[in-house]
Amino acid sequence: MMKTYTDIIYDVHAGVARITINRPQKYNAFRGLTCDELIDALNAAAWDKSVGVVVLTGIGDKAFCTGGDQSAHDGGYDGRGLIGLPVEELQSMIRECPKPVIARVNGYAIGGGNVLVTCCDLAIASETAQFGQVGPKVGSVDPGFGTALLARVVGEKRAREIWFMCRRYTAAEALNMGLINAVVPADQLDAEVEKWCQEILAMSPTAISIAKRSFNADSDSIRGIGGLGMQALSLYYNSAESQEGVKAFLEKRKPRFRDIYEGKIKTGQENNE
Numbered sequence: 001m002m003k004t005y006t007d008i009i010y011d012v013h014a015g016v017a018r019i020t021i022n023r024p025q026k027y028n029a030f031r032g033l034t035c036d037e038l039i040d041a042l043n044a045a046a047w048d049k050s051v052g053v054v055v056l057t058g059i060g061d062k063a064f065c066t067g068g069d070q071s072a073h074d075g076g077y078d079g080r081g082l083i084g085l086p087v088e089e090l091q092s093m094i095r096e097c098p099k100p101v102i103a104r105v106n107g108y109a110i111g112g113g114n115v116l117v118t119c120c121d122l123a124i125a126s127e128t129a130q131f132g133q134v135g136p137k138v139g140s141v142d143p144g145f146g147t148a149l150l151a152r153v154v155g156e157k158r159a160r161e162i163w164f165m166c167r168r169y170t171a172a173e174a175l176n177m178g179l180i181n182a183v184v185p186a187d188q189l190d191a192e193v194e195k196w197c198q199e200i201l202a203m204s205p206t207a208i209s210i211a212k213r214s215f216n217a218d219s220d221s222i223r224g225i226g227g228l229g230m231q232a233l234s235l236y237y238n239s240a241e242s243q244e245g246v247k248a249f250l251e252k253r254k255p256r257f258r259d260i261y262e263g264k265i266k267t268g269q270e271n272n273e
């Protein structure tokens, strides 16, 4: 079965729903529309009885997903919700889908892309994949699942390192810290994902759903933290400090966060502090 979208490809075949972000020119970054389409597709897969497992991936071999589309960010993204990107709904939908969602990580999983990997039930990566958060480098942060759930997945110290240092990690390092479940050579990625899907499809679907919801129950309070965090993020996006991060990324230069923070650059927002 096939549903037609603009920013994603949705396909269901032999029990597997495959959702592919199709924005190669933006390294599979998501804009508002992309998030809405991903939510719709996940919802379709969630309630289609012929689907037993969902695979989330990005088109091509460069990127799985590089998070919010910085070219669609002007003090806020271009879609709906508090920050113009319904990311908290998207992340919740991955968790609400009563079937395992596997991240097929074919390249960069950066920023909100790394958060998608964090939220997926399982993650299988190509040896060429790279992982990391970039928020503090580009004037953003993903509160809620992006931070607090990451800490549950990789541990507190490692999660804080990932956010405070904004380094990139290889697939082998991601495996070692428990962010992903398996790493294979790029040309074996599809076969490996298919193997995991087939093993899951042989299980009792209801038992799998109950197990997934039971795992979720323990960390569902993070959703509330995310909602609160989005309120804060929408205020932060209105600040000169955050906007400097986006501008610097688009202009391919180093951001001058500290100069703005210390008041060495006049921004016109001095009276709002």
Ligand code: 2NE
Pocket (backbone or CB within 6 Å): 025, 026, 027, 029, 066, 067, 068, 069, 070, 071, 083, 085, 087, 108, 110, 111, 112, 113, 115, 134, 135, 138, 140, 141, 142, 146, 249
């Ligand atoms: C992905 C990464 C590490 C790739 O680096 P590199 O050096 O291999 O390539 P380059 O030149 O940086 O990027 C290649 C092309 O892709 C575009 C770039 O602008 C560049 O375009 P051209 O100059 O060739 O035209 N590109 C890459 N990522 C993009 C993006 N997210 N939006 C728009 N265009 C993008 C490197 O590019 C990188 O670190 N990207 C930064 C990713 C980023 O800032 N993501 C948003 C984080 S905030 C977020 O996701 C978020 C959230 O999690 C929750 C709430 C709100 C926002």
